[in-house]
Amino acid sequence: KQEVTQIPAALSVPEGENLVLNCSFTDSAIYNLQWFRQDPGKGLTSLLLIQSSQREQTSGRLNASLDKSSGRSTLYIAASQPGDSATYLCAVPWAGNMLTFGGGTRLMVKP
Amino acid sequence: DAGVIQSPRHEVTEMGQEVTLRCKPISGHDYLFWYRQTMMRGLELLIYFNNNVPIDDSGMPEDRFSAKMPNASFSTLKIQPSEPRDSAVYFCASTRSSGAEAFFGQGTRLTVV
Numbered sequence: 001k002q003e004v005t006q007i008p009a010a011l012s013v014p015e016g017e018n019l020v021l022n023c024s025f026t027d028s029a030i031y032n033l034q035w036f037r038q039d040p041g042k043g044l045t046s047l048l049l050i051q052s053s054q055r056e057q058t059s060g061r062l063n064a065s066l067d068k069s070s071g072r073s074t075l076y077i078a079a080s081q082p083g084d085s086a087t088y089l090c091a092v093p094w095a096g097n098m099l100t101f102g103g104g105t106r107l108m109v110k111p
Numbered sequence: 112d113a114g115v116i117q118s119p120r121h122e123v124t125e126m127g128q129e130v131t132l133r134c135k136p137i138s139g140h141d142y143l144f145w146y147r148q149t150m151m152r153g154l155e156l157l158i159y160f161n162n163n164v165p166i167d168d169s170g171m172p173e174d175r176f177s178a179k180m181p182n183a184s185f186s187t188l189k190i191q192p193s194e195p196r197d198s199a200v201y202f203c204a205s206t207r208s209s210g211a212e213a214f215f216g217q218g219t220r221l222t223v224v
Contacts, residue, residue, distance in 0.1 A: 031210055043115075043202060044215040089154070093210055097142060098167060101154040 002027045002094035006102035013080055014110050021075040021105045023090035028068045034099070035064050035075050036089045044089065048075070080109045115216035117203050123222045129191040132219045134203030135184055142209065145178055145188050146202040148218070154202070160186065161209075193223045 003026045013019055023033070031052045036044040048064040050057045050073070056065050063076040073090055087106045091099040116135040124130050136143045144159040158168040163180045171178070175194070180186040190197055204215045 034213060036215075041220075043217040044204075046212055046214060049212045091154075091213075095167070097144075097159060097161075097206070097209055098156050099144070099204075099213060100156075103153050 002030075002092055002100040004090060004092060004100050004102040006088075006090060006105050008105060009103060010106040010108075012108040012110065015080060015082060017080050017109075018076070018078050019080055019107075021077070021088050021107070023073040023075070023102055025071045025073075025092050025100075027092075027094060028071050030068065030092045030094075032093065033064075033066055033073050034091050035062075035073075036091065038087045038089060038104070040086075047088075077107075080107075082109050082111050085109050115203055115205055115214055117201075117216035117219050119219060120217060121220045121222075123224065124193055126194055126223055127192045128223075129189065130193045130197075130221060130223075132188040132201050132203075132221070134186045134188070134216060136186070136203070136205035137207075137214055138184065140205035140207050140214075142206040142211075143180060143186050144204040144206075144213070145186070146204065146215075148200045148202060157188070190221075193221075195223045197221060198223050 005024045007022045034049045035047045038044050048057045050066045061078040066073045087104045089104045091101045118133045145157040148154045157170045158178045160180045178188045200218045200220050202218045204213045206213050
C-alpha cells in the first residue's frame with residue numbers, strides 16, 4: 001500500500017522568501033502526483049499535476065518537481081506572499097485511481 | 112462548469128439519526144470519489160465509482176455507511192445510524208478519466224452530538 005509523507009508539518013516564513021515543501025512516497029510505480037492547496041474550512045484546490053513522464057511542472061510562482069526513482073516530489077514557492085498561507089497536500093494514486101494523501105504542510109507567510 | 116457541488120455545507124445531527132450527504136460531480140467526469148478528513152487520520156478514501164458503478168468500497172468504515180450513484184450527475188453518502196465518531200469533513204471529488212486531475216467539492220462538515 002502506498003504511504004505518503006510530507007515534511008515539514010508546519011512552516012512559518014517572512015513574506016518574500018522562497019520556500020520548498022517536500023513530499024515522499026513509498027511505491028515509485030506511480031503515473032502522476034498532484035499538489036493541492038487547502039484553506040481553513042475549505043475544500044482542496046488542485047495546484048499542479050505532474051505526470052510520471054515529466055520532471056517538472058510550473059504554474060506562476062509555483063514549481064513542482066518529481067523524482068520517481070527516489071520517491072520524492074518538491075513544491076517550490078517563489079517570493080512567498082501572505083495569501084499563500086494555507087495547508088499544502090500532495091497525493092499519489094495507487095491501485096489505479098485511489099489517491100493517497102500526505103499529512104500536509106501548514107504554511108504561514110508573515111507580512 | 113460550477114465544479115463539484117456538495118450539500119449541505121454543514122450538518123449537525125443527533126446520535127442515532129440518519130444523515131445523507133449529496134454530491135454533484137463535474138459534468139463529463141466518469142469517476143467520483145468520497146473522502147473523509149479528520150485531524151487524527153487526515154484524508155481517507157471511503158469509496159469510488161466509475162460510470163456510476165461502485166469499484167472499491169474498502170475504505171467504508173462500517174455497515175452503517177452506504178453510498179449510491181443513481182446517475183452520472185448525482186451521488187449520496189448515507190450514515191445510518193450516525194455516531195459522534197463520524198464527525199468529520201466529507202469531501203466528494205471527480206475526475207474525467209482514470210488517474211486524471213482530481214477536483215474536489217467544498218465539503219460537508221458533519222457534527223454528530
